[in-house]
Structure formats: C-alpha cells, structure tokens
Amino acid sequence: MIQIRNVTKKYGTIIAVDNISLEIPGGEICCLIGPSGCGKSTVVKLINRMLEPANGSIFIDGKDTRDFKPELLRRHIGYVIQNIGLFPHMTVAENIAVVPQLLSWNQEKIEERTEELFRMMRMESDHYRDKYPRELSGGEAQRIGVARALASDPEILLMDEPFGAVDPLNREGLQAEFMKIQSDLKKTVVFVTHDLDEAIRLGDRIALMREGKIVQYDTPEEILAHPQNRFVSDFVGADRALKRLSRFPVSEFMKKPVVVKVTDDVDAFISQIRKKGRPRFFWLLDEDERLIGPVDSRHVHTPFSREEDVMEANCTAITVRDSATLRDVLSRMLGQGVKTIPVTDDNSRLVGEISILEIEKVTEEAALEC
Numbered sequence: 001m002i003q004i005r006n007v008t009k010k011y012g013t014i015i016a017v018d019n020i021s022l023e024i025p026g027g028e029i030c031c032l033i034g035p036s037g038c039g040k041s042t043v044v045k046l047i048n049r050m051l052e053p054a055n056g057s058i059f060i061d062g063k064d065t066r067d068f069k070p071e072l073l074r075r076h077i078g079y080v081i082q083n084i085g086l087f088p089h090m091t092v093a094e095n096i097a098v099v100p101q102l103l104s105w106n107q108e109k110i111e112e113r114t115e116e117l118f119r120m121m122r123m124e125s126d127h128y129r130d131k132y133p134r135e136l137s138g139g140e141a142q143r144i145g146v147a148r149a150l151a152s153d154p155e156i157l158l159m160d161e162p163f164g165a166v167d168p169l170n171r172e173g174l175q176a177e178f179m180k181i182q183s184d185l186k187k188t189v190v191f192v193t194h195d196l197d198e199a200i201r202l203g204d205r206i207a208l209m210r211e212g213k214i215v216q217y218d219t220p221e222e223i224l225a226h227p228q229n230r231f232v233s234d235f236v237g238a239d240r241a242l243k244r245l246s247r248f249p250v251s252e253f254m255k256k257p258v259v260v261k262v263t264d265d266v267d268a269f270i271s272q273i274r275k276k277g278r279p280r281f282f283w284l285l286d287e288d289e290r291l292i293g294p295v296d297s298r299h300v301h302t303p304f305s306r307e308e309d310v311m312e313a314n315c316t317a318i319t320v321r322d323s324a325t326l327r328d329v330l331s332r333m334l335g336q337g338v339k340t341i342p343v344t345d346d347n348s349r350l351v352g353e354i355s356i357l358e359i360e361k362v363t364e365e366a367a368l369e370c
Contacts, residue, residue, distance in 0.1 A: 027188060164195075
C-alpha cells in the first residue's frame with residue numbers, strides 16, 4: 001500500500017503538487033492522468049525520492065520513505081519511463097540484470113530470473129539476450145524496460161508514460177500483455193498516462209489531476225458515470241458510455257462459436273443444419289483449429305468447396321484476441337463492416353465469437369448509468 005499524506009512540492013514560487021493525499025491499495029493499478037504540467041510525473045518522483053516534498057509524508061506499507069536511503073529505496077521499486085532508459089553499452093540480458101546485481105544476487109539466480117522474465121515478456125531468450133538496445137524495435141525495447149523493472153520482483157512498480165512513444169498497434173499489444181502480467185503478479189502500480197482510454201483500460205483507480213491538485217480519485221466506472229464537476233465531465237468527454245467499453249474484456253461476453261474442421265464431413269454438417277433450420281453461419285477451421293474463414297450455409301455449393309464457399313474475409317483484420325476489450329471489438333467491427341467477429345487465443349486458435357448485439361446491450365446499460 002502507498003499512502004501520500006498532504007504532500008506539496010514547490011519549484012521556487014511554482015507549486016507542482018499542491019497538498020495532495022492519496023491511498024493506493026496493494027495489488028492495484030492507480031493511473032495518474034490530467035493535462036500537461038498538472039503534476040503527474042512529479043508524484044511518481046516523490047514516491048521513489050527522486051524529488052523531496054516541501055511538506056507532507058509518503059508511506060509504503062506503513063513505513064515513511066524518509067526512513068530509507070533513497071538509493072536503497074529505489075532498488076526495491078521498479079521504475080519504467082517513456083524513453084525506457086536502457087543502457088546502450090549493455091546487452092539486453094545485462095540490462096535486465098542491473099538491479100539483481102546491485103542486490104548481490106548470485107549468477108545462477110540472476111540467470112534464472114532473466115530467463116523467467118523473457119518468458120513473461122513473450123520474447124525468445126536465445127534471440128534477444130545478446131542484442132543491444134539499438135537493435136530493438138520500440139515495442140521490444142519497452143518490453144525489456146518492463147522486464148528490467150520487474151527483475152528484483154519489487155512490490156511497487158512506477159510507470160511514467162511507459163507506452164507513450166510506442167505506435168498505436170504495439171501500444172495496444174503492450175497494454176494487453178501488461179494486464180496479463182499484472183493479473184498474475186498483483187503489483188502495486190502507479191501508472192502515469194495522458195491517454196484517458198489507457199487509464200480506463202488499465203486502472204483499478206484513476207486520479208485525475210489539475211494544477212497540482214487531485215480533482216477526482218475513483219474507479220474508472222465511477223468517474224465515467226458520475227464526474228464530480230464540469231472539469232471532470234469535459235475531460236472524460238461526451239462519449240462516456242462508449243469509453244466504458246474499455247472496461248469489459250471480450251472473454252466475458254463472447255459466445256461459443258459453431259465450428260467445422262476441414263477434416264470433418266462438411267457436406268453432412270451443412271445438410272443437418274439446413275434440416276434443423278439453424279444455425280446458418282459457422283466458422284471453418286484447419287487441422288490445427290486455426291481459423292480459415294466464415295461460411296454461410298445458405299449459399300454453399302454441393303459438394304462443399306473451400307475455395308468458393310468460404311466467405312471473403314481478411315481473418316487477420318476481423319479477428320480479435322481474447323485479451324481485447326469490447327471497445328477494441330466495436331472498433332474492429334466498424335472498421336471492417338462486420339457484425340460478428342471471431343476471438344482467438346495466443347496460439348491463434350478460435351475460442352469464441354462476439355456480435356454487435358452483445359455490445360449494444362452493454363452500451364445501453366452503460367448509457368443508463370451515465
């Protein structure tokens with residue numbers, strides 16, 4: 001748990017953080033968001049004592065951070081920043097091992113932890129460990145930055161716009177991977193972002209700041225449904241009901257799909273469902289249960305022809321992963337002009353489908369609450 005009590009930070013006559021108090025429960029993600037210059041990054045630097053407050057106190061698990069030497073405190077707090085800060089003269093593996101070496105871990109333990117983190121980041125150790133930061137893409141470097149922050153297994157993770165410099169596609173993937181990691185590790189995370197959608201998707205709680213003060217501190221659902229004042233209402237925007245879709249994982253709403261493998265008797269299956277009158281739509285899978293495409297049983301040849309009867313669709317473009325949110329799904333539907341899309345797992349195997357009807361239900365309920 002992190003407790004910030006009546007903390008103020010000044011730069012001369014400028015008040016960067018103005019008498020804020022904040023309590024972040026252990027194992028939760030608190031997103032700090034607000035206009036540029038509102039004090040978000042300053043709060044993070046105050047927690048790990050890169051900056052010292054003019055007034056007030058900060059406690060971690062009930063202990064005043066001033067009771068620790070700053071350098072020792074930081075060794076037990078993971079820190080990820082937007083420009084990553086990897087050491088260019090060190091390999092990827094050496095970058096990950098920096099803090100464990102400072103903590104005097106033995107080499108065997110460091111190697112085990114490094115390999116574990118490569119697996120956690122879904123990166124092949126043999127491919128990446130001996131590379132240098134200049135040889136990594138932006139998304140790869142950001143993953144290594146997160147791995148380095150997690151290397152000593154800290155209870156607290158400070159992340160200052162960690163995905164801000166990453167392109168939108170990689171950013172979405174990094175967010176999904178980070179949420180998977182967090183679901184397992186349950187770190188206490190302070191996450192600075194300027195992106196409201198990112199805060200809504202990732203945060204258990206959001207602290208909306210303005211001119212060094214906390215304007216509203218609450219769950220994403222509560223902030224979207226009940227903004228406390230005009231500033232909060234304007235900041236979250238008029239499409240609050242749609243933004244709430246980022247809080248709903250597709251895995252909770254997808255339905256079991258009707259599927260047929262190419263190794264099955266497709267003609268017999270189509271004949272059977274035509275007699276029953278439903279369903280008329282199914283997904284064709286290959287031998288490894290990977291998606292080939294959609295089939296409408298009303299318009300197929302006899303005998304079935306894979307080349308002619310699978311509906312034209314870019315499966316990569318219409319498919320979402322099971323880590324996606326309903327907002328991701330709606331965006332994909334609107335972009336591709338489809339009403340039902342497939343959901344796949346990490347191995348590209350079909351695990352479900354979701355239609356516009358499920359999204360309409362959730363959106364209507366969200367609109368009523370807003």
